Amino acid sequence: MGALWQPALPAVxxxxxxxxxxxxxxxxxxxxxxxxxxxxxxxSCEQLADYLGRVRRPGDHVVVDxxxxxxxxxxxxxxxxxxxxxxxxxxxxxxxxAAHGAPARLLEITEVSAHLPxxxxxxxxxxxxxxxxxxx
Amino acid sequence: xxxxxxxxxxxxxxxxxxxxxxxxxxxxxxxTGERLEGLVIAVNEAVTNVLxxxxxxxxxxxxxxxxxxxxxxxxxxxxxxxEHLRAARVDPTASHGFGLWVIQHVCDDVVLQRSAQGSLLxxxxxxxxxxxxxxxxxxxxxxxxxxxPAHPSRTKPGLSVPLTEV
Numbered sequence: 001m002g003a004l005w006q007p008a009l010p011a012v013x014x015x016x017x018x019x020x021x022x023x024x025x026x027x028x029x030x031x032x033x034x035x036x037x038x039x040x041x042x043x044s045c046e047q048l049a050d051y052l053g054r055v056r057r058p059g060d061h062v063v064v065d066x067x068x069x070x071x072x073x074x075x076x077x078x079x080x081x082x083x084x085x086x087x088x089x090x091x092x093x094x095x096x097x098a099a100h101g102a103p104a105r106l107l108e109i110t111e112v113s114a115h116l117p118x119x120x121x122x123x124x125x126x127x128x129x130x131x132x133x134x135x136x
Numbered sequence: 137x138x139x140x141x142x143x144x145x146x147x148x149x150x151x152x153x154x155x156x157x158x159x160x161x162x163x164x165x166x167x168t169g170e171r172l173e174g175l176v177i178a179v180n181e182a183v184t185n186v187l188x189x190x191x192x193x194x195x196x197x198x199x200x201x202x203x204x205x206x207x208x209x210x211x212x213x214x215x216x217x218x219e220h221l222r223a224a225r226v227d228p229t230a231s232h233g234f235g236l237w238v239i240q241h242v243c244d245d246v247v248l249q250r251s252a253q254g255s256l257l258x259x260x261x262x263x264x265x266x267x268x269x270x271x272x273x274x275x276x277x278x279x280x281x282x283x284x285p286a287h288p289s290r291t292k293p294g295l296s297v298p299l300t301e302v
Contacts, residue, residue, distance in 0.1 A: 041151050042151065042184050043149070071152075074181060074238055078234060101173060102176055108170075109174075109242055110226050
């Protein structure tokens with residue numbers, strides 16, 4: 001997997017203006033890997049929604065690399081769930097990966113894993129997609 | 137004799153700053169790990185609601201209780217009602233009510249007080265030991281811990297559980 005996927009460069013300064021997320025992506029076969037850095041809240045959720053809509057190729061699964069996401073609120077999660085709904089229209093899914101801290105807590109309490117596949121690492125998410133592991 | 141510490145901060149659109157203040161207050165109050173993250177998440181949602189659905193102005197007040205932390209979020213417009221809290225659902229397709237549902241699930245207690253000053257949402261997160269003792273006492277007295285609405289996957293659709301009213 002390492003040959004296919006390279007971790008994205010750090011995209012956000014240490015104390016960013018809270019308005020902006022650092023967003024980067026890589027296209028792999030059948031999937032867009034999107035890394036979110038910073039804090040996703042009401043201020044930045046529109047930026048996230050725009051980016052997801054722009055970057056994802058039709059039919060692509062989406063892997064959301066949350067390893068550099070330090071905060072996620074309900075509006076940010078809402079954006080990810082709407083993206084999942086768009087993906088479902090062309091038989092693709094949104095895979096969440098490498099969440100920790102507050103974002104992981106939010107995913108846990110909202111039981112998002114009942115709707116979306118949640119993985120410990122980006123590599124696991126990519127592997128799951130490549131292997132076509134069926135999930136509910 | 138413990139030194140009480142109180143934080144008062146006017147609500148503004150700088151949510152990142154408010155989260156930082158609450159995080160450091162929570163740490164000072166002895167919260168760690170998922171309880172600390174939960175407090176930050178809850179306060180962020182409450183302030184977001186004031187900005188998006190309330191009067192866009194108010195006050196965040198945080199108190200150290202000794203057993204944990206209480207944070208009050210005041211919306212001067214007073215638009216938040218008990219019905220909003222009761223109706224909150226974790227609905228991935230709805231953009232409203234999600235935040236209120238989250239608040240009620242990460243806090244040990246949530247109380248809404250409505251007055252001429254506005255609507256005051258009081259959120260309490262206990263330190264782990266205090267939370268364990270409290271829950272033991274609650275079980276001992278056979279008082280149900282049903283003040284928070286259950287997750288929809290564990291309850292019937294449309295069923296709402298009453299929240300503490302003041």
